[in-house]
Amino acid sequence: DAKTTQPTSMDCAEGRAANLPCNHSTISGNEYVYWYRQIHSQGPQYIIHGLKNNETNEMASLIITEDRKSSTLILPHATLRDTAVYYCIVRSIIQGAQKLVFGQGTRLTINP
Amino acid sequence: DAGVIQSPRHEVTEMGQEVTLRCKPISGHNSLFWYRQTMMRGLELLIYFNNNVPIDDSGMPEDRFSAKMPNASFSTLKIQPSEPRDSAVYFCASRETGAWGAFFGQGTRLTVV
Numbered sequence: 001d002a003k004t005t006q007p008t009s010m011d012c013a014e015g016r017a018a019n020l021p022c023n024h025s026t027i028s029g030n031e032y033v034y035w036y037r038q039i040h041s042q043g044p045q046y047i048i049h050g051l052k053n054n055e056t057n058e059m060a061s062l063i064i065t066e067d068r069k070s071s072t073l074i075l076p077h078a079t080l081r082d083t084a085v086y087y088c089i090v091r092s093i094i095q096g097a098q099k100l101v102f103g104q105g106t107r108l109t110i111n112p
Numbered sequence: 113d114a115g116v117i118q119s120p121r122h123e124v125t126e127m128g129q130e131v132t133l134r135c136k137p138i139s140g141h142n143s144l145f146w147y148r149q150t151m152m153r154g155l156e157l158l159i160y161f162n163n164n165v166p167i168d169d170s171g172m173p174e175d176r177f178s179a180k181m182p183n184a185s186f187s188t189l190k191i192q193p194s195e196p197r198d199s200a201v202y203f204c205a206s207r208e209t210g211a212w213g214a215f216f217g218q219g220t221r222l223t224v225v
Contacts, residue, residue: 034212038155042216042218042219043116043203043205043216043217043218043219044155044203044205044216045216046212046213046214046215049212049213087155099157099160099168100145100157100214101157102147102154102155102156102157103154104154105154
């Protein structure tokens, strides 16, 4: 699986858009980009995934560059409850099962 | 659905004792994962099962660790004998075939003294 690079920490004001970058310059053609987050003392939570097109769901938007070497997770109107560690994961499907390998992630703090 | 259920939520044991962590995946999910999380190493994948069969156990630290999935609704992670360095939060996750996201349980916080 391709390696990802994320900033260690970020801050964002409540109500503003939080933009979390991820670099995955060695991504291969069959690898998807996944985002998970982990709120303190809880298990990780799936947010969104994408292959090459931009994606949006009720939680966030995912913007993937045309060369697929980087992506940005956007939380459009951040709230205090969005304070968490955000993980960017790149992986391919292996034998039908999903093998997620988590890096260190970005610790996002939403400030009032 | 109650989500992925792990038990116990907290476990304190003495070094050398056997520890068994339990997981009930979401009904209908056919992939199950065991992770370990520590401050030093972050989230580590220990093993995952597909249709109750272990697919990749390369993350299991050593022979003291073993995992089983006797049926689609139950899995165990056993440590025997336990050591202080095994202290961590252990997460179980499950995923449905064709779904993109995995669902994680609340974790078991293990402390070995």
